[in-house]
Amino acid sequence: MHGVKRIRYSREALEAKQQRDKAKLQEYLALTEEIISRKKNGDYSHEAFDLTTRMLRVNPEFYTVWNYRKTILVKEFFLKSTPHQINDVLSGDLDMTTAFLKQHPKIYAIWNHRRWCLEQVPEGPTEADPNGWKMANWKKELYVVEKMLDVDARNFHAWNYRRYVLASMPVHRSEQSELDYTTRKIEANFSNFSAWHQRSKVLTTLWETGKANPAQNREEELELVRNAMYTDPFDQSVWIYHRWLIGEGSDATILQAEISSIQELLDEQPDSKWCMESLVHYKQLLLRNHSAIIGAEDRQVVKTSCLDLLLQLQHVDSERKNRYGDLAVRIRDMDI
Amino acid sequence: MDVDVVVLGTSLSESITAAALSKAGYKVAHIDTNPYYGGDDASLSLDELVSWADERKADNDASSYLTAQRKRFSGISYFGTLPPQSRQYAVSLQPTIIPSIGPLIDSLVASGVSRYGGFKLLERVAIYDSPGIVKPVPGSKEDVFKNKKLSLLHKRRLMRFLMFAGGDFENKPELQESESVPFAQFLEQKFSLDAEAIQVIVYALAFCISATDRTLPALQRIRRYLRSTGRYGPSSFLVGHYGGLGEIAQGFCRTSAVGGAIYILRRPILSIASAPSETSSRKYTLQLEDLQEQLQGDVLVGASDYFQDDNTTQENVVGEATSCSLARCIAIIDRPINFSVSSSNEQPSETRDISVDEDGSGADSLEVASEVDTATLIFPPSSLEGGSSTVSVSVLITGEGSQSAPRGKWILYITMPLIDEQDTTETAEQLLRPYLNATLSLGSRSPEMSAALEPLFTLFYTQLTPRNYSTPGDAEPLSSIIHSGSYAAYLPEIADSASINAEKMFWRAVKALKALGKYPQRSQEGEEEKAGEVEVESMWPPLEYVEDNDDW
Numbered sequence: 068m069h070g071v072k073r074i075r076y077s078r079e080a081l082e083a084k085q086q087r088d089k090a091k092l093q094e095y096l097a098l099t100e101e102i103i104s105r106k107k108n109g110d111y112s113h114e115a116f117d118l119t120t121r122m123l124r125v126n127p128e129f130y131t132v133w134n135y136r137k138t139i140l141v142k143e144f145f146l147k148s149t150p151h152q153i154n155d156v157l158s159g160d161l162d163m164t165t166a167f168l169k170q171h172p173k174i175y176a177i178w179n180h181r182r183w184c185l186e187q188v189p190e191g192p193t194e195a196d197p198n199g200w201k202m203a204n205w206k207k208e209l210y211v212v213e214k215m216l217d218v219d220a221r222n223f224h225a226w227n228y229r230r231y232v233l234a235s236m237p238v239h240r241s242e243q244s245e246l247d248y249t250t251r252k253i254e255a256n257f258s259n260f261s262a263w264h265q266r267s268k269v270l271t272t273l274w275e276t277g278k279a280n281p282a283q284n285r286e287e288e289l290e291l292v293r294n295a296m297y298t299d300p301f302d303q304s305v306w307i308y309h310r311w312l313i314g315e316g317s318d319a320t321i322l323q324a325e326i327s328s329i330q331e332l333l334d335e336q337p338d339s340k341w342c343m344e345s346l347v348h349y350k351q352l353l354l355r356n357h358s359a360i361i362g363a364e365d366r367q368v369v370k371t372s373c374l375d376l377l378l379q380l381q382h383v384d385s386e387r388k389n390r391y392g393d394l395a396v397r398i399r400d401m402d403i
Numbered sequence: 404m405d406v407d408v409v410v411l412g413t414s415l416s417e418s419i420t421a422a423a424l425s426k427a428g429y430k431v432a433h434i435d436t437n438p439y440y441g442g443d444d445a446s447l448s449l450d451e452l453v454s455w456a457d458e459r460k461a462d463n464d465a466s467s468y469l470t471a472q473r474k475r476f477s478g479i480s481y482f483g484t485l486p487p488q489s490r491q492y493a494v495s496l497q498p499t500i501i502p503s504i505g506p507l508i509d510s511l512v513a514s515g516v517s518r519y520g521g522f523k524l525l526e527r528v529a530i531y532d533s534p535g536i537v538k539p540v541p542g543s544k545e546d547v548f549k550n551k552k553l554s555l556l557h558k559r560r561l562m563r564f565l566m567f568a569g570g571d572f573e574n575k576p577e578l579q580e581s582e583s584v585p586f587a588q589f590l591e592q593k594f595s596l597d598a599e600a601i602q603v604i605v606y607a608l609a610f611c612i613s614a615t616d617r618t619l620p621a622l623q624r625i626r627r628y629l630r631s632t633g634r635y636g637p638s639s640f641l642v643g644h645y646g647g648l649g650e651i652a653q654g655f656c657r658t659s660a661v662g663g664a665i666y667i668l669r670r671p672i673l674s675i676a677s678a679p680s681e682t683s684s685r686k687y688t689l690q691l692e693d694l695q696e697q698l699q700g701d702v703l704v705g706a707s708d709y710f711q712d713d714n715t716t717q718e719n720v721v722g723e724a725t726s727c728s729l730a731r732c733i734a735i736i737d738r739p740i741n742f743s744v745s746s747s748n749e750q751p752s753e754t755r756d757i758s759v760d761e762d763g764s765g766a767d768s769l770e771v772a773s774e775v776d777t778a779t780l781i782f783p784p785s786s787l788e789g790g791s792s793t794v795s796v797s798v799l800i801t802g803e804g805s806q807s808a809p810r811g812k813w814i815l816y817i818t819m820p821l822i823d824e825q826d827t828t829e830t831a832e833q834l835l836r837p838y839l840n841a842t843l844s845l846g847s848r849s850p851e852m853s854a855a856l857e858p859l860f861t862l863f864y865t866q867l868t869p870r871n872y873s874t875p876g877d878a879e880p881l882s883s884i885i886h887s888g889s890y891a892a893y894l895p896e897i898a899d900s901a902s903i904n905a906e907k908m909f910w911r912a913v914k915a916l917k918a919l920g921k922y923p924q925r926s927q928e929g930e931e932e933k934a935g936e937v938e939v940e941s942m943w944p945p946l947e948y949v950e951d952n953d954d955w
Binding site for chain 2: 256298
């Protein structure tokens with residue numbers, strides 16, 4: 068286990084601990100048996116509900132118990148309760164799972180239960196304000212997910228959930244503020260696949276809705292990612308984002324500018340695998356899409372340099388030796 | 404009163420030693436002539452600070468301890484009037500920043516003393532650039548990434564160096580035959596760094612004192628500081644609450660009292676005699692002022708200022724080789740210091756980032772200048788007109804955040820190592836005035852206002868390293884008088900060198916006691932008291948297991 072402090076036990080303390088552990092285990096097994104049998108008997112009582120609370124506090128990965136809890140709510144509680152009571156019990160479950168997440172930030176069942184709860188929130192508190200409860204809950208939810216990302220900015224459960232919350236909120240947040248959010252996360256630590264991914268999603272939306280200028284954005288993004296590449300050329304997340312920015316490489320000017328920028332980085336850092344691999348990729352795009360604007364002689368130069376890079380890659384990254392070999396064959400056979 | 408060990412002085416190293424000896428089961432008496440804990444590391448209220456200065460400035464008759472102190476603390480001068488609420492200030496006589504990984508933090512954890520103290524993360528380290536302006540110190544990947552001033556190429560080179568320095572470099576080819584060359588030369592030759600980056604690394608990452616500092620120790624310091632980031636937060640360094648080391652020393656004293664040690668403060672020592680008295684077989688007899696009962700002990704551990712010259716031989720001093728005399732300034736200010744970086748090089752992180760989030764969480768990324776509460780500023784050699792051309796001068800700023808000053812007040816500590824002969828001909832005030840003024844110039848963003856920022860109170864003095872200082876050899880001498888020596892001169896190394904000294908003193912004391920046939924009276928397991936020869940196995944016995952409160 069990570070991050071668990073090793074404790075020095077004296078002999079008596081160790082024996083006492085073993086006794087306690089044994090008692091705990093027996094209690095757990097008894098609890099499991101009782102819940103399962105109540106479930107089999109269709110027991111949807113308040114008592115059964117409290118037993119699931121007790122169990123989930125100990126083992127939040129027990130899917131059967133989560134589902135039993137939901138069944139109790141749907142088949143019994145919701146039918147007999149006022150919207151106010153339903154909202155209260157769901158708020159209670161949201162509070163409980165918030166506490167669980169602090170301890171177990173990466174358990175799917177907990178995140179899933181929150182989704183379910185949020186989707187069950189009834190209309191209210193009044194007929195005049197039917198979205199009041201929902202709004203309050205969604206707003207709180209965004210706060211919870213930000214707190215989770217403050218603790219671990221690379222928790223992909225939280226990022227995924229963040230997208231779900233943003234999409235579900237009755238009043239949408241601006242894409243620009245979400246872009247700024249990813250900027251902050253990336254500046255704090257750019258080795259973060261999720262943050263770069265979120266950025267690509269947000270930018271796509273901005274472009275599709277005409278809220279931002281793709282050409283200007285792309286230039287700024289390239290500058291940002293270039294700073295990250297030079298800071299740490301060994302970080303894969305940066306290169307993947309760069310590749311997304313370049314895409315199919317339809318703009319020959321950008322493609323050539325990026326190739327020469329990466330070449331400069333490679334000259335400074337001659338063992339950078341990602342530099343070499345990206346150069347091969349972008350030069351291939353250049354050959355495929357823009358062979359007309361580079362002369363026949365230059366085409367051969369580009370081709371040869373790709374083959375050289377692949378040869379070097381076979382040494383630098385020998386675990387993928389055959390992959391580079393295959394790529395070399397494909398480039399050699401390119402019809403240009 | 405009859406004990407195994409008498410510890411003289413309550414500075415951090417002596418207090419750690421006393422706590423370890425007491426916890427191991429020895430009978431310990433711990434004495435300090437001063438009316439406060441901490442000795443030369445003490446945290447003092449403003450009133451206490453002034454009487455500390457006055458006592459050392461005066462030339463009336465004094466105890467041998469005070470006479471020795473007067474020789475070591477010289478050129479004392481102070482200005483201004485004391486602000487009210489004197490007790491709300493905790494002024495440190497030993498200002499320092501503590502790396503999150505190292506011997507002191509280890510001792511705090513292993514001894515359980517950590518529960519008595521609190522810390523604040525150091526917010527910033529910056530380098531002085533020009534009047535009113537500082538340069539940020541890119542000490543991490545994130546800093547390098549965000550820095551708008553560094554060129555792409557220099558980002559790469561700086562990062563390559565940081566990766567090297569953070570790793571196991573001892574056998575790397577870059578270091579071959581370069582371990583002893585000046586650090587700056589190494590950085591230029593092996594990492595092709597430019598002068599500006601070199602200055603930052605040498606003085607603000609390795610905290611070197613001068614251009615002659617050698618490569619290997621500088622690299623080892625940087626490695627430890629790099630690895631310290633993230634343990635307690637984004638900064639490598641901690642600043643102790645309530646004045647730092649003095650407060651920590653007191654925590655160790657408390658632990659040692661819990662272990663049964665006897666504490667006697669504010670009693671000057673009248674005599675230390677090596678002849679045993681009639682009533683005791685112990686080696687030494689001490690007579691304290693106004694205390695009828697004599698104090699007998701077999702081993703004496705203490706600050707040099709407590710001993711007469713003739714008791715001292717070079718071998719029994721436990722000190723740090725890099726220590727040196729210091730010119731110091733302590734100033735109380737009532738306006739914050741701003742670490743403004745020149746506006747041309749650090750725009751808000753993204754120009755398009757102007758729209759502040761609905762929830763306002765984006766606001767702080769827009770700040771160019773920022774007020775600091777707990778921060779360090781470094782003046783490299785030749786960075787200041789009228790300043791030193793050979794040594795680096797450090798400024799530590801502590802405020803309300805480190806519980807050392809009331810709201811709206813800050814304490815500045817300026818420290819200049821004196822390695823040049825010529826430096827000692829000038830007073831601390833002459834040496835440090837230019838640095839004080841330059842630091843105060845950061846108090847406001849407009850030059851007109853900076854003229855008005857005057858400290859409420861300023862104290863200057865020169866602190867000489869303890870006399871009889873020597874570099875201890877490899878051989879561990881057997882002596883029943885052990886002197887605690889000086890600390891390292893590097894700002895982040897002071898606390899750790901106190902801890903390292905303490906560990907050496909502890910084992911020397913254990914060895915000296917063993918040679919006299921004295922063993923701890925309590926076994927380490929906490930079992931029944933056992934008479935006989937119990938060997939001391941570790942400096943800190945295992946802490947008692949505390950039940951974790953799991954809730955079901």
